[in-house]
Every structure is written in C-alpha cells, then in structure tokens.
Amino acid sequence: MTKKRVAIDMDEVMADALGKLVRLYEKEYEPVDPDKLHGKLLEQAIRPEHSHVVREYLFDKDFFKDLEVMPDSQEVVKAMHERYEIFIVTAAMEFPDSLWHKYNWLQEHFPFLHWKNFVFCGDKSIIQADYLIDDHPKNLLTFSGEPVIFTSPHNVHETRFRRVNNWKEVGDMFLE
Template sequence: MARIVIDMDNVMADLTAHYVNSYEASHGIKLDLQALHGVPEGEVLPEGLVHKLLRSAGFFRTAPVIPGSQEVIKALMEKYEVFIVSAAMEFPLSLKEKLEWLNEHFPFISWHNIVFCGSKTIVEADIMIDDYDKNLRHFKGRQLLFTAPHNVHLADYERVNNWEDVAAALGVEVPAARV
C-alpha cells in the first residue's frame, strides 16, 4: 500500500483565512485575499502579526477546516496508508492545539498516523501533499503542491488547487455533494 504524507497548515487547516479573520477581529480591517497572492506567508499581515498569531494560545486550535479535506482524506485512507505530518516544533503551543484540532475535525485519523516534527527532510513516503516548497524540494516521492496564496507563482511541482483536485490526482472518488 502506497504511503501519503499530508501537511496540516494551509492544506487541511486554512491558516490564511484564519490570519485574515483574526486581523479583522482585532483591527477592524478586512484584507482582500486576492491581494495576498504571491505574498510570503509571514508577510500576510502588517507589523509581523503572523508570527505573533502563530505564538498565540488558541490560534491553531481554532483554525477553519479547508473544505473537502475531511471527505477526501477518508477516501484516501481506503486506498493509501495516510500520515498527517506537521512541522510543529517551532511553535510549541501548536503541538497540543494541533492534536486537539485533528481529534475534533478528523477523529477517524489514529494517533499512530500523526507525526509532529521540526524538519520534513526526514520524511519518507510515496506521495507528499504540502503547500511549501521548502518541504517538497527535498522529498523524493511524488510532490503535490497544495495551492496557497504564498505559492501561487511556483511552477516546479504538480499543483492541486483544492481537495477535489487531490481526489482526482490520486484516483479516489468522493461523491460530489460531499467535496
């Protein structure tokens, strides 16, 4: 059975929308998501606020789920060995919060299939789904770049824009009403 590793942030959890919503809630200013295309993730918000949010209690726990991820990951698990791999060590508060978030939104994923690490360069699998070039460039298997505003200009990878694209690329069927 082929092994797939799936990133969490901006692949399963919509951190970009979470940054924008958090900024609007605290500053009363709504940012245009289209204006963020091509902007490095750490510069999405003014004044280095992304790094403050990433170190804030509750931030990772309250991120919205990217539509279709739950249904497609369930379908993938019927055909592949699936692991969730997140480089969580830089933000120690995220460890507990990410696990709680996964348990709430993806209760069908066993703790045996969750890996929190510092660097993904040690990860070995057949397929990696990630939004970051730094994680994909050293990966030796099939590399699927999940579209996020910070990576729209990258062209070196097989791109998937959403979970419907993931299902099609990996040959799993999910009823259209569920994705």
Template sequence: MRIAIDMDEVLANPIHKFIQLYHRDHQVPLDLIIAPGTEIFQNVPEEINGRWFEYINEKGFFRDLPVVDGAVEAVRQLQEKYEIYVVSAAMEFRNSLEDKMDWLTEYFPFIDWKHIVFCGEKIVNVDIMIDDRIKNFRDFKGRPLLFTSPHNLLLTEYERVDNWQQVLDKLM
C-alpha cells in the same frame, strides 16, 4: 502506498484566522486580497506585519482553524486506498502541539495517533507528499503534490492541486 499530508493550508486554514485577527486588532478588512507569491503579512500595513508571528505563537491559535473545504471527505476516501499520515512541522511553534492534536482528534478522528507526525524537518519515507511549502519537498524522493496557497501561486516546477477534489482525481 503511503501519503504524508501537511496540516496548515492543506487540511486547516490559518489564513482565514490571520485575517480575522488582523481585522479584530487593526481593522484590516476581511476581504484582504493576498497577492500571488506573497505571505499574508506582506499584504498588511508595514507597522503591523509582524503581528502574525505573535498570533501564531499564542496558545489556542491552531485549535479552532477552519477545515479546508473537502479535506475530511477526501482524506477518508484516500484512507481506503493508501496509508495516510498527517505530517506537520509543528515543532516550529511550541504552543501548537496540543492545539493541533486536539484539532485533528475533532475533525479527523479516523486517523490513528500513530499516523500523526509532529516534526521539524519533514524527513518522512512516504510515496506521496501533499504540502503547500516546497521547502518540504527538498530531498523528498516520492511524488510531491503542491497544494495551492497564495504564497506558492507563482511556482510552476511542481505538480499542483488546487483543492481536495483534484487530489482525489489524481490519486483515486
């Protein structure tokens, strides 16, 4: 069986970096609370809420994102039972391609480059997809697992996993 795993907000934590950058540039406090069902930019002052788009398009933004707790160990364990693919809609952010590949090489060196898919729409033929964005489940025929993130906290129509231990509990 094959599993597609998203990068941002599933393996890597861009929210942490957004908060750091907003704080650095605009003194938005690091303890910013993101309201359930909203995106980070909706939780900062209106006059700077467009900065996220500038940040995410900068070369280097994706290179030093923190790894989501437990992700490396969990993916390594899943790889013992499943064929793992990292699938990222990286084409949306042109400068992210090299950053994401370097990041994956550093933190997930055990995933072969042939199992990394940078795409636009996630039209992949896998059995299970782990993602934080429900738009990626449209037309997906397998088992979707919604990885919890602030923007999807109000959604109830998908099987949810809050962390990598819950993924392991469901799939191992």
C-alpha cells in the same frame, strides 16, 4: 500488497490557518486586500509596521485550537485512507504550544485516522513516503518521493511541482 504512503501537511492544506490569520488581523487593524496576497505570505502583504503581528498570532497558545477544516478534506482523506497509508505531517515544533491543539484538532475532525499516523516534526525532509501534499515549496524541495503542491495564495507562482488547487482535485489525483 503494500499500500502507497501519502504524507499530508496540516496547515493550509487540511486546516485553514490563513483564514484565521486574516480574520484576526482584520479585527485588530484593517481589511486585507486579497489581491495583495497573490504570491505572498500574509506578513508580506500587510503594512510593514504590522508584519510582526502574524508571528504573534501564530505563537498564541490557542491559535491552532479552532481552525476551520478545508472544504472536502475530510471526505477525500477518509476515502484515501481506504487505499493508502496516510500520515499527517506538520512542522509543529516551530510553534510548540500548537502540539496539543493540533493533536486534538486532528482527533476531532479526522477521527478515522490513528494517532500513530500523526507526525509532529521540525524538518519534513525526514519523511519517507511516496507522496507529500504540502503548500510550502521548501518542504517539497527536500522530499524524496513525489511532491504535490497544494495551492495557497503564497505559492501561486510556483511551477516546479505537480499542483492541486483543492481537495476535489486531490481526490481526482488519488482516487480515480
């Protein structure tokens, strides 16, 4: 019996990139009002004259080095790994300095996954899987399998896809 294949995005699904962006911004500028993030990317929720700093943070060679792990993701992905063929799919090519740090981060926090199951790409439409769990609608729109949107403040108004709000809900969807 062939296992079904699940592709999982890394940033804002497994790794808390937004949390780090907010901490960096608040350290340098001012507190971020969480209500202003509702339905927006961070660069849209802060002062317009500061919006450029978000990309600067993302292009910092060490940004992706020490992201926090999303709650329950390790346990759920490990359990899913027993039943499904798991691929971590990240659009790392947009931030080329991130490749080494993303690889090391995955090795550290998800050591049960083989490096052959890491896909560093630019355009996720090339991914062939049964499911894609991602926070960005643009990646889900071009996906040929079943798209699953992982809740992040920027996508709360999105209604076109099946939604999971956290890793416990991912577990409920894939492990029950």
